[in-house]
Amino acid sequence: MMFRAAVLTLFLSAAPVLAQTLPIDPVAPPPASTTTTADQGGLSVTVSDTSDWQDLGIDIPAFATDADKPTTASAGSTGPLGRAIAEVITADLRNNGLFKPVGPGALPAISYGEVKAPAFDAWSARGAVMLVQGSVSVGDDGGLAVSCNLFDVGLKQQLAGKSWSFAPQEWRRAAHKCADMAYARLSGENPFFDSRIAYIAETGPKNHRMKRLAIMDSDGANHRFLTTGQAMALTPRYSPDYKSILYLSYLDGSPRIFVYDLASNTQRLVTATHNPTFAPRWSPDGKWILYSMAISGNTNIYRIPSTGGRSEQLTSTPGISIGGSYSPDGTRIVFESDRSGSQQVYVMNADGTDQHRISFFGGKAATPEWSPRGDQIAFTRIAGNLRIAVMTPQGQGLRYLTDSWQDEAPTWAPNGRIIQFFRTEQGSGKASIWQVDLTGRNERRLPTPVDASDPAWGPVRQ
Amino acid sequence: MTQRSFRPALAVLLAGAAALAGCASKAPPQLPPEPGPAVAPAAETSPTLQGPAPGSAADFLAFVMGADTIHFDYDKFDVNPADMPTLQKQAQWLAKYPGKHATLEGHCDERGTRDYNLALGEKRANAAKNYLVSLGVDPSRLATVSYGKERPIDPASTPEAWAKNRRAVTVVID
Numbered sequence: 312m313m314f315r316a317a318v319l320t321l322f323l324s325a326a327p328v329l330a331q332t333l334p335i336d337p338v339a340p341p342p343a344s345t346t347t348t349a350d351q352g353g354l355s356v357t358v359s360d361t362s363d364w365q366d367l368g369i370d371i372p373a374f375a376t377d378a379d380k381p382t383t384a385s386a387g388s389t390g391p392l393g394r395a396i397a398e399v400i401t402a403d404l405r406n407n408g409l410f411k412p413v414g415p416g417a418l419p420a421i422s423y424g425e426v427k428a429p430a431f432d433a434w435s436a437r438g439a440v441m442l443v444q445g446s447v448s449v450g451d452d453g454g455l456a457v458s459c460n461l462f463d464v465g466l467k468q469q470l471a472g473k474s475w476s477f478a479p480q481e482w483r484r485a486a487h488k489c490a491d492m493a494y495a496r497l498s499g500e501n502p503f504f505d506s507r508i509a510y511i512a513e514t515g516p517k518n519h520r521m522k523r524l525a526i527m528d529s530d531g532a533n534h535r536f537l538t539t540g541q542a543m544a545l546t547p548r549y550s551p552d553y554k555s556i557l558y559l560s561y562l563d564g565s566p567r568i569f570v571y572d573l574a575s576n577t578q579r580l581v582t583a584t585h586n587p588t589f590a591p592r593w594s595p596d597g598k599w600i601l602y603s604m605a606i607s608g609n610t611n612i613y614r615i616p617s618t619g620g621r622s623e624q625l626t627s628t629p630g631i632s633i634g635g636s637y638s639p640d641g642t643r644i645v646f647e648s649d650r651s652g653s654q655q656v657y658v659m660n661a662d663g664t665d666q667h668r669i670s671f672f673g674g675k676a677a678t679p680e681w682s683p684r685g686d687q688i689a690f691t692r693i694a695g696n697l698r699i700a701v702m703t704p705q706g707q708g709l710r711y712l713t714d715s716w717q718d719e720a721p722t723w724a725p726n727g728r729i730i731q732f733f734r735t736e737q738g739s740g741k742a743s744i745w746q747v748d749l750t751g752r753n754e755r756r757l758p759t760p761v762d763a764s765d766p767a768w769g770p771v772r773q
Numbered sequence: 774m775t776q777r778s779f780r781p782a783l784a785v786l787l788a789g790a791a792a793l794a795g796c797a798s799k800a801p802p803q804l805p806p807e808p809g810p811a812v813a814p815a816a817e818t819s820p821t822l823q824g825p826a827p828g829s830a831a832d833f834l835a836f837v838m839g840a841d842t843i844h845f846d847y848d849k850f851d852v853n854p855a856d857m858p859t860l861q862k863q864a865q866w867l868a869k870y871p872g873k874h875a876t877l878e879g880h881c882d883e884r885g886t887r888d889y890n891l892a893l894g895e896k897r898a899n900a901a902k903n904y905l906v907s908l909g910v911d912p913s914r915l916a917t918v919s920y921g922k923e924r925p926i927d928p929a930s931t932p933e934a935w936a937k938n939r940r941a942v943t944v945v946i947d
Contacts, residue, residue, distance in 0.1 A: 518924060545923075546887060564784065587917075587918070589888055589891045603888070603892065608917075609896075633888050633889060647888075654889055693885070696874075697886070738929070765887065
């Protein structure tokens, strides 16, 4: 006991130094501004101002194990795996912006017996406010059993606790589930870390970009390219059950929409038509696919059962009506149309009735996306620059979330709190994926192997 | 030489003479056809070794003197009157080679959102196609493809570059 107190005192006195040695930050540093022409500079960097945030302190020591057994997880045997899990949780909570987490690199190890019975006094002495303690062990079937427990150190109380079984190669999901549990319990928001993102990976010169369909975890891990780049791929969307991806491909020389099946790595056409088709979307229950089709130059929105069948035309005005995003209850669709003379945002019932405009604030409004919480519509506001903005489904309360040369195509994190979009750099045209909180704070770049655009966020995984 | 060796030689001589008798200049039973009238070379397609093959995509570009592209104002898709002579020249070539097909490519500048630009590019391709059709080109010969903002011809981020990128290009299929 005395020895432990002495050790902890040592740690405490060294705490300010240790607290700075956080696990490697996976967020790429913001690119420096560069001037290309006499006109404008490069990317505008938004420094995230955390002064008014809760920045709730939360300590996450390495997960303990009953015995250091080998696993087929990429992070190794259960000992190092326990530390890797804690690091993923730390990164999730730090990138989110609401917390000031301290990760396993700066904390003492805990024993297996402590996992559900923390040494509260010792943690208090360290200055810990909230505490996550967990364990990882190997089951008889070789699978991983992971437990995750959240404690309020001051109240000496457990706030939440869960456990999961995962195959070893899915160990990161266990970490995201734990981060989700802590995040949801402490912020009151819905979880979102255990999710995946589909997007377009870009390389090559600006006048002939190679564009490949790609997928990754919400933190950029487990990255995978799905197409070779031989045919241009655009605007992907994960199905709500994560089994397929809708996307647009120029495989046969014209824009066609495919459903890519992730289990078999095969794809089928959504609709057999010689007309060009664009902007595929899923309904929240996965039962419908929206797509836009151009006939003799006029583009309108259609829906078709996701299992196949007859298409039903939803809009039929001259001009361009395109895109579409369902309300979370599936009863309404928000879309963009230039029927009034310029791109504006409209809402209609899911069967196409009662189409009415909601954007009346001058300039143009495009790419509307309904929040999974139903209370906001994110969209691209075009008034000179292209900026990410939100408004209510009635078109009120317009707020800008970003202020750069060209930000577009917002999609929502599954909890309706964070918006993901892509930013194009003036001149070079290089694209990258960024995220911003609904309050406009914590704007950060999502690291990707190469340039990236058209990000689409899937739901929380079951 | 004995008298016996003369006979084979004589037989060969006689056989040869008989064979030669078949090659006497006697008219064959059927005459070859009379040569037709002299064929004048086509006016536009003098088959020199340097010129492009008639009816080829290269020939089209030579005929229109490189003017395979028309341009559009920002966010617009109507054919500018200034571009009508360009399309008229294209229609002339297409009339000369009624078997040839062409694709109208529609393009946009980068200062717009991706989906809408795909649709706008399709509008521009269709506008060019409709004008050619109004000049007598059969619509079944003209396909349209939109590339939205994906294939700029000028990669700069300036109004001048954007004006060049808002275009419809007529591509003859070889």
